[in-house]
Amino acid sequence: MVMESQSEKLFARSKKVAPGGVHSPVRAFKSVGGTPIFFERSEGPYLYSVEGRRYLDFCLSFGPHILGHRDADVEREIIAVVQRAWSLGTCDPYSLELAEWITHKLPWVEKIRFVTSGTEAVMSALRVARGATGRDLIVKFDGCYHGHVDSLLVKSGSGLAGVGEGDSAGVARATAEQTLVAPLDDENSVETLFREYGAKIAAIIIEPLPANYGLLEQRVEFLQFLRRLCDQNGSLLIFDEVISGFRVALGGMVEVTGVRPDLVTYGKVMGGGLPVGAYGGRQELMNLVAPEGRVYQAGTLSAHPLGMVAGLATLKKLDEMKVYVELERRMLNFTRALRSGLEGSTYQIQSFGSIFWLSPKTSSPIRSLKQLQSNLNDSYRRLFEPCLQKSIYLAPSGYEVGFISLAHSESLLQEAAEKIIEAAHESRHSSI
Numbered sequence: 141m142v143m144e145s146q147s148e149k150l151f152a153r154s155k156k157v158a159p160g161g162v163h164s165p166v167r168a169f170k171s172v173g174g175t176p177i178f179f180e181r182s183e184g185p186y187l188y189s190v191e192g193r194r195y196l197d198f199c200l201s202f203g204p205h206i207l208g209h210r211d212a213d214v215e216r217e218i219i220a221v222v223q224r225a226w227s228l229g230t231c232d233p234y235s236l237e238l239a240e241w242i243t244h245k246l247p248w249v250e251k252i253r254f255v256t257s258g259t260e261a262v263m264s265a266l267r268v269a270r271g272a273t274g275r276d277l278i279v280k281f282d283g284c285y286h287g288h289v290d291s292l293l294v295k296s297g298s299g300l301a302g303v304g305e306g307d308s309a310g311v312a313r314a315t316a317e318q319t320l321v322a323p324l325d326d327e328n329s330v331e332t333l334f335r336e337y338g339a340k341i342a343a344i345i346i347e348p349l350p351a352n353y354g355l356l357e358q359r360v361e362f363l364q365f366l367r368r369l370c371d372q373n374g375s376l377l378i379f380d381e382v383i384s385g386f387r388v389a390l391g392g393m394v395e396v397t398g399v400r401p402d403l404v405t406y407g408k409v410m411g412g413g414l415p416v417g418a419y420g421g422r423q424e425l426m427n428l429v430a431p432e433g434r435v436y437q438a439g440t441l442s443a444h445p446l447g448m449v450a451g452l453a454t455l456k457k458l459d460e461m462k463v464y465v466e467l468e469r470r471m472l473n474f475t476r477a478l479r480s481g482l483e484g485s486t487y488q489i490q491s492f493g494s495i496f497w498l499s500p501k502t503s504s505p506i507r508s509l510k511q512l513q514s515n516l517n518d519s520y521r522r523l524f525e526p527c528l529q530k531s532i533y534l535a536p537s538g539y540e541v542g543f544i545s546l547a548h549s550e551s552l553l554q555e556a557a558e559k560i561i562e563a564a565h566e567s568r569h570s571s572i
């Protein structure tokens with residue numbers, strides 16, 4: 141009889157008390173099969189399992205830990221504030237400092253409001269857009285994820301572009317119908333929507349670097365086109381930079397592409413690993429938010445001192461240490477090694493800044509959901525499992541991207557590339 145591992149025992153207990161045994165779906169390993177590993181500690185590039193095994197982490201909590209887990213400088217700041225202030229529920233200097241720093245560095249964020257998750261940031265930005273325009277409809281793209289807000293848990297209905305239908309049980313039809321869905325990388329479809337609904341569209345929301353259904357890098361011209369279309373129709377452009385903000389550059393994709401949104405949302409890296417989200421943008425739009433304006437939005441734990449301090453310490457370090465140039469250089473070497481090693485396998489690697497994506501081989505760059513096979517996980521799980529055996533922790537779904545951090549040294553990345561290549565070649569011979 142095979143002995144049950146500690147993780148298996150904990151997962152059995154967890155399934156009794158939480159849906160699927162988890163508190164966020166991808167963690168359950170449903171896409172890759174097997175029992176999720178329970179981790180109890182992290183440091184730098186590593187996760188430590190309850191069995192005491194060390195894994196090189198390329199998931200990094202799905203993005204936040206750009207400096208690695210528990211960066212020493214950030215940790216020092218967190219410990220200092222733990223002994224001064226938890227949630228105060230008052231005005232405080234910590235959120236002021238972060239707000240001043242961000243609005244000073246990112247000129248398109250003239251004012252900012254802190255919340256506690258990316259979902260909340262997106263939800264609030266939509267409300268501002270509707271409040272500002274007096275219109276109800278939102279355009280989103282198939283292949284972008286914006287958190288679990290009802291009106292964006294919507295996929296295209298029948299037809300290429302049009303009124304959406306719920307992508308989750310529990311989304312009211314009337315809510316889904318307020319969202320129009322278009323394919324990425326397709327000017328014509330968006331134009332058609334605007335021809336029909338233009339005067340009713342409050343905003344287009346897009347991940348300027350879609351990184352939640354694989355990595356679907358968009359043409360800059362497509363983003364510029366959306367900007368023009370919004371201007372022509374009196375609609376607002378919202379960039380959801382929860383994953384790309386402070387990750388691909390301090391100023392995210394706005395800095396990279398030069399395309400300016402009216403409103404922008406942040407999360408993940410911005411909180412340094414603590415629960416922080418934010419929305420911001422042009423002054424006259426943000427002035428609509430309560431108590432200054434009539435768009436209500438509030439939060440008991442909003443701008444929590446721990447998150448504010450962790451965020452500021454992280455962002456300052458990113459800025460001062462020129463981290464982006466260094467991460468990009470390491471990623472280039474990492475992908476170069478992988479690319480040559482994966483020749484002859486069924487996998488390919490794509491990257492943008494410090495984000496990468498291992499996917500089935502294609503002949504042209506993937507820019508929209510239409511180009512993806514419906515079953516990415518069939519091939520991904522054959523890579524995931526042997527990587528795990530080699531103590532490489534990839535995100536547990538083929539639709540999730542991977543991240544590197546400042547703690548992923550050149551030599552660790554070279555070693556990891558070799559292991560991933562071995563795993564890819566082993567996977568050819570496995571039958572699952």
Ligand SMILES: *Cc1c(COP(=O)(O)O)cnc(C)c1O
Pocket residue numbers: 256257258259260262285286287288347352380381382383407408417
């Ligand atoms: C992660 C993510 C969200 C949701 O953020 P949560 O903090 O998980 O609520 C929204 N938009 C994008 C682009 C994301 O990557």
